[in-house]
Amino acid sequence: MKASAGSRMRLCGMIRKESLQILRDPSSIAIAFVMPLVLLLLFGYGVSLDAKHIPLAIVVEQPDATSTSLTGAFRRSDYFTPRNFDSIQAAQQALDAHEVYGIVWLRSDFSRHLLARGDARIGVVLNGVDANQARITAGYIQGVWQAWLLGYAQTQGVEFRVPVRLEPRIWFNAAVRSRDFLVPGLIAVIMTLIGAMLTSMVVAREWERGTMEALMVTPIRIGEILVGKLVPYFVLGMGGMLQSVGMALWLFDVPLRGSFWALSAASALFMMVALGMGLLISTVARSQFVAGQISIVVTFLPAFILSGFIFQIGSMPEPIQLVTHLIPARYFVAISQTLFLAGNIWPIVLSNSAALLVMMLIFLGLARRNARKRLD
Amino acid sequence: MEALRRIVALAAKELLVILKDKKSRFVLIAPPIVQLIVFGYAATFDLNDIPFAVYNQDRGAASRELIARVAGSPHFHRLADLDHEQQIAPLLDNKEVLMVMRLGPRFSADLQRKRNAQAQLLIDGRNSNTALLALGYLRTIVADFNADWAKQNGLPGPPAQLQVRPWFNASLLSSWFVVPGIVGLLTLVITTIVTALSVAREREAGTFDQLLVTPLRPIEILIGKSVPGILIGLVEGSFILLMTVYWFEVPLRGSIGALYLGMSLFLLSAVGIGLMISSLAVTQQQGILGAFLFLVPSVLLSGFATPISNMPEVVQYITLASPLRYFLVIIRGVFLEGDSYALLFDQYWPMAIIGAVNLTLAGWLFRHRMSY
Structure with a gap:
């Protein structure tokens, strides 16, 4: 005691x-x-790992209604701040100088291939130095592209089906x-x-x-x-x-x-x-x-x-x-x-x-x- | 000449103070090596062997094919097969799996009847970055599955396709991004700590006043105290660089001269900040506190792990004061993008200014802040 x-x-x-x-x-x-x-x-x-307003170069070699609707989709997205370039060379220079983070490239035959053969290709170049950021940006670009594709198919009355559609649900943090x-x-x-x-x-x-x-x-x-x-x-x-x-x-x-x-x-x-x-x-x-x-x-x-x-x-x-x-x-x-x-x-x-x-x-x-x- | 001799003597004395003590020698050598190796492997955003579970109510071959593709990817590891809806929540809650893939009973039938088959994916979003990355991998797997399915069944594919090509890091390895960053991170930490305590220690021991009454002029004290920090930083930095190239095999594509010019300026700015903290501090505890207060934000806000462009505008301005921010651009630029002097000029001069301003302030504080 x-x-x-x-x-x-x-x-x-x-x-x-x-x-x-x-x-x-x-x-x-x-x-x-x-x-x-x-x-x-x-x-x-x-x-923060949420990218917003990523500077993105858009190269349209032959502007027409289709390419305009696609660039418009990028413009409306919250994730991107697109800038137009006339040639891929100019866009690549901007990428080297870190002025843009990625390039979306519609070649001159884009619309032709899209309408006639349905095998058009969209070139995407990303600055891969930050691998994580590059992956997330690629995901966002994919999202914009898919949404545009569905809209495009509807307006054209084209039959376009996705065999398997992924339905993600993110638990605990729905807004990611x-x-x-x-x-x-x-x-x-x-x-x-x-x-x-x-x-x-x-x-x-x-x-x-x-x-x-x-x-x-x-x-x-x-x-x-x-x-x-x-x-x-x-x-x-x-x-x-x-x-x-x-x-x-x-x-x-x-x-x-x-x-x-x-x-x-x-x-x-x-x-x-x-x-x-x-x-x-x-x-x-x-x-x-x-x-x-x-x-x-x-x-x-x-x-x-x-x-x-x-x-x-x-x-x-x-x-x-x-x-x-x-x-x-x-x-x-x-x-x-x-x-x-x-x-x-x-x-x-x-x-x-x-x-x-x-x-x-x-x-x-x-x-x-x-x-x-x-x-x- | 006389001045040079005095500076060399002071620098030699400073080096001796740091290197003669066994414990302080140890903390300078062992931790950086261990940290480089551990962090080099740990700091990755890549997903490897992420556990997932499958709840497949479908009996068809198509669903098995899709699941096999996911399980076959090096990113995922199939941990469990479920047969009740109730099993899903506990697995996700307890973090046993990161995601659960659920295929309904009509999956194969829908696919055959050319309806949209749905694959539900439940992901643990507690780490939203991991969730997004996993979702990205899954999207690629499903897109490949769709393309192959369409080809096999004579269906039209999507009318336009994306071809993504990442430059500078074609296979998107996060270690190529993170390991060069660690070079900057560790050199900054070591140099700042070595210099941040150098004046404070003398003040606490009372020897700083003695130093001031020697024939050494303040500018000479400043140089004499900077040299050891820069030397230690250069030696450790070079060692870590060698490890980056030969151990981690990150490609070094640009000019080594441009890299070392960057490293010298970077060390100068780090030493400047360290000495400035040291001359403000009265005790070593305050010196350490000051070093911490500088190091933690300058690492987290440097773009080391999270991109500066994601930060709010105001915070982006604050990052301009972090020397690490510039050095990270230099080291990643030289390593991966093959940059040389001209492209890096905008990174060189801010570090020179940060160094000059802090060294001047430190020199002024030497004389005007006497110990009390």
Whole structure:
């Protein structure tokens, strides 16, 4: 009873000390609140895979009614901003200079072939450097072409049948807005950063400033030091998290189809993992330079590339897929994309939360082991 | 001459500070190599072996033929065959499959009777990009099936056909786009961090004041502190370039000189920004924070993963401040499009300006922001 009272007193003292340190050096508060705000604003608006108004060169070698109706179809489409060129050479130059992204080429015999033999060809050239963008653009061009073809067949009274028609239905995101899946993922990426950054330097700082020795001569235990450092940063981090979720809901209009409480619980768990990771880095590094380096290396880029936030994990080679299991953001991206877009799908939420829980225990346990009270 | 000697001495000292510590040497060498390899394979928009399920209520050969075509594609992997409607939702919900193809009981009959046969495709849209790509692949497969079916049954095909030819990357491999981007990404990260802490560390240790009272002039301090960052960046950058060409086998079609001119200017701008952050920071923690605040947006808004042209106009203006944006155009241009100096001129000068402005500011801040 007495021991626990002393422990509580020491813990409160430690939390108070850390909180004061946070309040006096506003950079932690900036990390927790201003950074997610700015980042989410920038990326929520900036990071998008929905192409609109793609500059497209249209080369019509012999203008007539048919070619005009086809170019009109491209002009009416929201995806394209067509520009007319007289010759394919001029259009190719524009493609080289990045003035247009693709070329639609109707040769001089287009209408003749279309009417007489029904085997007209439309040449499409795309800048394939960005393969993803090229594929999506090709899809849009296909869409415009097919719609035009059906309309054309109707006006001509031509019998034209498509043997099998594909009827796609896209679940959870019928409008195929990339923002709806990017924003929940961004929250995970940003919060990994914030969580790890908040704590990655706090222990290293004490070592470097020589105040760790001062802490050691007090009766405080190492576990109490770590908990005392975690608690205030957890409060800060959750504040930032709440703010991000609020922005996703009300600023970016991402629907939240699952339970808010499930999301909060998963967020708290994830925040503990990120903080634990930072704390572990901090106990390993002992210098702020190395701690900073490590936390950048192990948080931002892995969370960005390996979490499944933008690149599909299932498409990666097998060994890399195994590596992604070490990235905490991976689990939270799955949880948050599911809770936001699909609803309370418990198998996904619970299995990923369990993984987060295991990671949290490992990180905190390792940090605890590394931070034994000793002077080297 | 005297000035040169002093600069060399300072640069040598800076390099020693970074390289003599085992841990900081390690963080400079190991992570970039690991990251290049891991990210080079991971950062792909291609779809490989995407699991899908089939709910086929039709008994005809045509439906089996269509399904075999989908399953035979390297992009898809047939995971399950369903026999109840109720099985569809859990599979999609739990992400066990990305899509379910449903063919109704009258599929083959409709096809034979020359009606429109319908193939329903249910796709998990949680990642809308993947959904669109999968749909694109499926459209191609169905179009091929249609063309063959029409030919076999003597039906007229569509009166006009598209012939799509992608330039510069004919088989549309995403690694050709992403891996050169990683060269820029990693060099930027390394250079910025090395320089962002260089002044802050001395301020924290109190040695910066000593540096200021040596005969070194501010401009010499500036150069002496920039050189190690540029050197480290050049060495690491060249190494990653070699890996890109020989390990990832991305074709290098353009002028290497144009690439290195770009890389030098890019490093100059990165070092400028790093030193500027460093001279603003009082502690190393602030230095790291500043580096982060610069790195994260400049990577995400550089066009590395998502095209700049998709961003709203306002954000597109912000991207003009990111040196990575220009370097990505240069490196992808040189690698894939075979660009040379003339076509890249518009990418060179903005980086030179970013570098010059930041270095000037950093030099000014050296003198006017004394440690306190």
